[in-house]
Every structure is written in C-alpha cells, then in structure tokens.
Amino acid sequence: MHINDILNGKGTSFSFEFFPPKTEQASEKLFDTIKELEAHRPSFVSITYGAGGSTRELTHDLVLRIKNTTSLNPIPHLTCVCHSEEDIAEILTRYAGEGVANILALRGDPPRDQPGHDHSGAPFQYAGQLVNAIKQFNNSGTHPDQRGFGIGVAGFPEGHPATPNRIQELDYLKWKVDQGADYICTQMFFDNHDFLDFRDRCRLAGITIPIIAGIMPIHSLEGMKRMAELAAGARFPAPLIAALEKATDKHETVREIGINYATEQCAKLLDNDVDGIHFYTLNKSDATRRILNNLEPRLSTS
Numbered sequence: 001m002h003i004n005d006i007l008n009g010k011g012t013s014f015s016f017e018f019f020p021p022k023t024e025q026a027s028e029k030l031f032d033t034i035k036e037l038e039a040h041r042p043s044f045v046s047i048t049y050g051a052g053g054s055t056r057e058l059t060h061d062l063v064l065r066i067k068n069t070t071s072l073n074p075i076p077h078l079t080c081v082c083h084s085e086e087d088i089a090e091i092l093t094r095y096a097g098e099g100v101a102n103i104l105a106l107r108g109d110p111p112r113d114q115p116g117h118d119h120s121g122a123p124f125q126y127a128g129q130l131v132n133a134i135k136q137f138n139n140s141g142t143h144p145d146q147r148g149f150g151i152g153v154a155g156f157p158e159g160h161p162a163t164p165n166r167i168q169e170l171d172y173l174k175w176k177v178d179q180g181a182d183y184i185c186t187q188m189f190f191d192n193h194d195f196l197d198f199r200d201r202c203r204l205a206g207i208t209i210p211i212i213a214g215i216m217p218i219h220s221l222e223g224m225k226r227m228a229e230l231a232a233g234a235r236f237p238a239p240l241i242a243a244l245e246k247a248t249d250k251h252e253t254v255r256e257i258g259i260n261y262a263t264e265q266c267a268k269l270l271d272n273d274v275d276g277i278h279f280y281t282l283n284k285s286d287a288t289r290r291i292l293n294n295l296e297p298r299l300s301t302s
C-alpha cells in the first residue's frame with residue numbers, strides 16, 4: 001500500500017524496523033518475531049540495507065518473504081552510496097515488478113574499511129539525489145501504482161554529524177524533501193524535546209510531510225553504547241543515565257528501565273500529536289510488544 005494511503009488521516013502510525021539476518025537459523029527466529037508483532041497490526045515494517053549493497057539480496061528476499069507470507073506492508077531501505085545509476089535502476093525495476101509500494105531512500109555511510117575512499121565523482125553523494133532518481137523512475141510509469149513508489153527519507157532530531165550547522169541542516173533536509181519525499185522517519189532519540197523542536201523547525205522551514213519518530217528501547221548497557229556508536233553519537237538525558245546507574249541487576253532491571261522509559265517517551269509523543277512512531281526492534285519482539293501493550297489504553301482512544 002502506498003505510504004500516503006497508510007499515513008493519510010489515520011491517526012498515529014506504528015511501525016517496526018528489522019534487519020536482514022545472515023543465517024537461516026536467525027532468519028527463522030526473526031520470522032517468529034515478525035509473527036508475534038504482526039498481531040499488533042503495524043502500519044508498515046521496514047527492512048534495513050547494508051550501505052554499498054552488502055545486504056542487497058538479503059534485504060530483497062526478506063522484503064519479498066514478508067510481502068508474500070504475512071499481512072504486513074514491508075518498506076525496503078535503499079542506500080545510494082557506492083551504487084551506480086544502473087544499480088539503482090535495476091533495484092527499483094525489480095521491486096516495482098514485485099509490487100513493492102514504498103522505499104526509504106538513504107545515503108548510507110561509506111564502508112569503514114575504506115576510510116580514504118573518495119566518493120567525489122560518484123553519481124550519488126546525498127540521499128536527495130536518490131529521491132530524485134526514484135521520482136524520475138516513478139515518472140517512467142514502470143510501477144504498477146501510477147503514483148510510483150512512496151518515498152521516505154531520514155531525519156535527525158539531534159542533528160547529523162556531517163552538518164553541525166543546524167540552519168544549513170534544515171536547508172539540506174528541505175532540498176531532499178522537495179525532490180519528492182512523502183514522509184520523514186527520524187533517527188532514534190531519547191529526549192522528546194529534540195524531536196519536538198526538530199519537528200517545529202521543519203514546519204517553519206516549510207516541510208509539511210508526516211514526520212515519524214524513531215524510538216529505540218534500551219535493551220542493555222552494551223547495546224546502548226553500540227547504538228550511540230552506530231548513530232555517530234546519541235544524547236542520553238541525565239535522568240535516564242541516573243536511572244540506569246541505580247539499576248541493581250544490570251540485565252533485567254536495565255531492560256525494565258528501557259521499556260518504561262520508551263513507554264513514557266511514546267505517551268508524551270502521542271500527547272503531542274506525533275504522526276507516527278517507528279520502533280527499532282533489533283529483531284526482537286518483547287520490548288516493542290510490552291511498550292505497545294502499555295500504550296494500549298491510549299491507542300484505543302486516539
């Protein structure tokens with residue numbers, strides 16, 4: 001289903017992110033997770049893509065399996081860094097032929113094992129160029145939906161490390177959206193003020209498309225450090241750190257704190273009429289299910 005049909009006028013959307021597992025066993029485990037989460041009837045689920053194409057087939061196969069064997073709407077992520085125009089056209093043509101309705105268009109980060117790799121001559125330097133390429137593909141009429149792919153892009157409530165100037169950041173985001181994006185999904189954040197201020201600044205910049213909030217429940221202290229590393233820095237507010245420091249049992253209590261904290265974050269986002277909440281599940285169902293169950297009284301009335 002096209003993202004505009006999913007998001008338009010239906011209250012707050014709920015969605016889940018998965019990454020494609022590398023082994024058969026992990027794949028089957030993920031499908032147990034997906035089946036458990038399917039009962040919550042998410043608006044869509046999204047599947048990550050290894051920048052440079054490292055999970056090209058795995059992402060594709062997982063998207064197709066979800067599309068063909070569940071009731072869920074899978075949205076593939078697609079990163080453009082290190083891809084040629086032909087690669088992108090090939091990937092889009094294949095997804096269009098299979099009736100995949102939407103794409104999350106990203107730049108991705110150049111592989112870490114090629115720190116000196118020069119991408120200055122590459123056709124895709126920024127996600128906005130990928131959005132533009134998808135829009136051109138949409139205009140070709142190849143996609144079975146005459147609107148073509150619905151297009152999502154990333155947003156960064158805490159800022160993106162490559163653009164410390166937060167005024168310029170919004171200019172770049174506006175440019176990216178103007179290439180033809182239908183929604184923004186944000187990077188994880190742990191302080192709602194960062195998200196609400198980001199949303200206000202987007203609206204002031206004339207960005208009117210839905211902005212979906214990315215929420216990552218903390219599962220463990222090690223996971224929290226890894227997340228910060230992957231996101232190139234994440235701001236953990238002092239009250240959250242204080243609660244985690246007091247945790248007597250570093251495993252169970254930390255998980256409980258993570259679930260309660262994310263529940264509170266979501267409740268406050270709902271109070272602020274958020275367009276959507278996207279859970280970074282890390283391929284696990286438990287924390288997300290518990291948060292959704294905690295929110296259930298709110299959801300049935302919103």
Ligand SMILES: Cc1cc2nc3c(=O)[nH]c(=O)nc-3n(C[C@H](O)[C@H](O)[C@H](O)COP(=O)(O)OP(=O)(O)OC[C@H]3O[C@@H](n4cnc5c(N)ncnc54)[C@H](O)[C@@H]3O)c2cc1C
Pocket residue numbers: 047048049050051077078079105106107108109125126127128153154155160161162163168169172173175176185186187188214
């Ligand atoms: C919701 C979400 C999902 C993600 N999924 C994946 C995934 O599946 N796989 C993966 O590898 N990574 C993923 N990422 C990470 C993402 O690829 C990186 O954070 C990357 O560094 C930025 O991607 P982007 O699409 O925002 O890039 P861009 O929008 O291109 O922005 C990258 C940087 O360039 C700047 N910029 C943008 N346009 C211009 C311009 N015209 N001129 C100069 N500077 C400009 C921006 O301000 C920013 O600092 C995801 C991130 C989010 C938030």
